[in-house]
Amino acid sequence: MSSPSTSSVAAPHLAAFTAVVESRRSVRKFTDTPIPDAVLKDCLRLAMLAPNSSNLQPWEFYVLDSPKKRAAAVDICMNQNAAKTANKLIAIVARTDNWRDQAKKNIREFPDRPVPKKVKDYYNKVVPFDFFRGPINSVSAAKWGVAQVFRQVKGPIKSPYYTYDDVKNWATNNTALAAENLMLALRAHGFDSCAMGGFDEPAMRKLLNLSDEHHIVMMLAAGERDDKGIYNTQYRFDFDQFVKYV
């Protein structure tokens, strides 16, 4: 579907945004041109401006700077060309275990002083209720019961997290949004990327000394686009297959 040429509302960023989104491609071959450190830093800063649930920011970015680790990581990415030729290889990681610390940090770093009671209550009570499962999910059944009562009494509520997979899904959602911001930021800076799900996650976790509470959502190869870096013309299926007006 082509983009609209006019807009009914003032949209000063539309042309730049469209150019960034439409020119982003998955690039599998990069030149030797390095991404300046300041550019990568700005891209990571922009990545972390992604919307995220309760501002808990469960993401981490591991830039593989050590040549030894980098070589091993390429192997773990099954020697994909994007990984091999990338100027920077980044592991984009979702944390499933740091919600409590991040909640406390939200109270400490909340920009308004004094911190509103509503904010404190949210991070001290609502967030722990949402996430706390106890050892081997021992608290989850009770939480489920409380959630059902709330539903009956108060009406619709968001389900809390009952299992590790629930939290992993939550952390992955948030981190994937940051990943897309990162890819678009690289593009806006004149660089490119290739998201990679094709890697051995347990091996990568071991290489990066990460625990089971660190889920590597994707690896990202980044660098300057080589003339032969794009393997095929971009295409998507029909718009109407995906959009339902209900």
Ligand SMILES: Cc1cc2nc3c(=O)[nH]c(=O)nc-3n(C[C@H](O)[C@H](O)[C@H](O)COP(=O)(O)O)c2cc1C
């Ligand atoms: C989560 C995810 C995992 C991906 N894994 C790989 C991968 O392992 N290797 C690869 O070459 N491309 C990978 N891709 C890139 C997709 O193949 C690509 O986005 C898709 O074909 C559409 O092409 P485009 O990005 O150029 O629009 C991945 C993309 C995403 C979002």
